[in-house]
Amino acid sequence: MAEQTNSALKKTPLYDLHLELGAKMVPFAGYEMPVQYPLGVKKEHLQTREQAGLFDVSHMGQVMLTGAGAAAMLEALxxxxxxxxxxxxxxxAIFTNDQGGILDDLMVANWGDSLYVVVNAACKEQDIAHMRAHLPEGVTLEELDDRALIALQGPAAVTALSRLAPQVAEMVFMDSGRISIDGADCFISRSGYTGEDGYEISIPAGDADRLSRLLLAQPEVDFIGLGARDSLRLESGLCLYGHDLDTHTTPVEASLLWAISKCRRADGERAGGFPGADIILGQIASKDNSRKRVGMIGEGRAPVREGTELFDADDNRIGVVTSGTFGPSAGASIAMGYVSSAAAVMDSTIYAEVRGKKLPMRISKMPFVEQRYFRG
Structure with a gap:
């Protein structure tokens, strides 16, 4: 695939602010995005774990579904x-295909009169087309391309944001709604992609720079780039679409059984009815899958990167790493990937081949660092 030229890349409403703050910009999902700031990836990571980090995630797709049949339409997908x-x-939630594979993962909020949906940047055009193709009469889809999206993450996120919008302190994990911040009509959820407590905040594009500066003026908050976002989410055992999840991987193989609602399973009152249901529900019933997503911790400090092949003690190839790094908070080389189901034995040792050497990795539970969502 040819690299995109900078002129072809889109810019978020916070692009000028990133440059002003000395961000290193890189192409990501069709946008120019900040990979790090002068603070550096490791310090940005620890800043988020210890205080609060502010992330620009405006490249994500934001959609509003309105109409009486919106929930039923989306549930069918x-x-x-x-x-x-x-x-x-x-x-x-997860969009599935007819083979049971994952088209994308997404967030869905119910506001009573509408559903607010956030999809991944790299998949947003296909996701929006997928939803439009299934719209029943009376349901409308509005792409919210005039809004920015930021994430304020970390144990001090509630302290910082509460100074600007006191009511956010009353929210618990996965609450979502419309809240005004300094006169701007924002959509706020208490959620995020770091494993920490925090918020995702959708802002009218024209207010994004001003509100971001207000947040950065809080003593607990620093801007954080994509580099630390990736190490934070991996420590927290969270999947990245296109790496840990794809169209050839089912939710069962991906160890995402928790994301399949009980009422949609074989014995549920609204069982099946989604693409690939027979395959996915069959895998749940049989408990017989060829591979499984697992976490791994290295015995050494050398990071084991995506694409690294995995072997058992007898030198049989058993799988591949899909995400890997050195975790600054975990204090270890951490990875997730897929291994044959027979090899997915907790606390057993497997081997990652890095530059001709077989590095021992212990199969581990995830998350590698305790999640700290605020549940009240």
């Missing part, structure tokens, strides 16, 4: 309970 999602709550 995902193995998740959308119809009974409580008003003011958000839920993680």
């Amino acid at each position: 995902v193995p998740v309970d959308i119809i009974d999602l409580p008003v003011g709550k958000q839920r993680y």
Whole structure:
């Protein structure tokens, strides 16, 4: 695939602010995005774990579905309970294909009069087309391309944001709604992609720079780039679409059974009815899958990167790494990837081949660092 030229890349509403703050910009999902700031990836990572980090995620796709049949329409595309999602709550969901593979993962919030949906940047055009192709009469889809999206993450996120919008302190994990910040009409959820407590905040594009500066003026907050975002989410055992999840991987293989609602399973009142349901529900029933996503911790400090092949003690190839780094908070080389189901034995040792050497890795539970979502 040819590299995109800078002129072909899109810019988020915060692009000028990133440059002003000395960000190193890189191409990502069709946008120019900040990979790090002068603070550096490791310090940005630790800043988020210890205080609060502000992330520009405006490259993500934001969509509003409106109409009486919106929830039923969306539920027909995902193995998740959308119809009974409580008003003011958000839920993680997965678009599946007819083979049971994952087209994308997404967040869905129910605001009573509409559903607010956030999809991944690299998949947003296909996701929006997928939803449009299934719109019933009376349901409309509005792409919110005039809004920025930021994430304020870390144990001090609530302290910093509460100075600007005191009511956010009353929210718990996966609450979502419309809240004004300094006169701007924002959409806020208490959620995120770091494993820490925090918020995702959708802002009218014209207010994004001003509100971001207000947040950066709080003593707990620093801007954080894509580099630390990746190490934070990996420590927290969270998948990255296109790496740990793809169209050839089912939710069962991806160890995402928790994301398949009970009412959509074989014995549920709204069982099946989503693309690939027979395959996915069959895998759940048989408990017989050829491979499984697992976490791994290295015995040494050398990072084991995506694409590294994995072997058993008898030198049989058993799988591949899909994400890997040195975790600054975990204090170890960490990775996730897929291994044959027979090899997916907790605390057993497997071997990653790095530059001709077989490095021992211990199969581990995830997350590698405890998640600290605020559940009240």
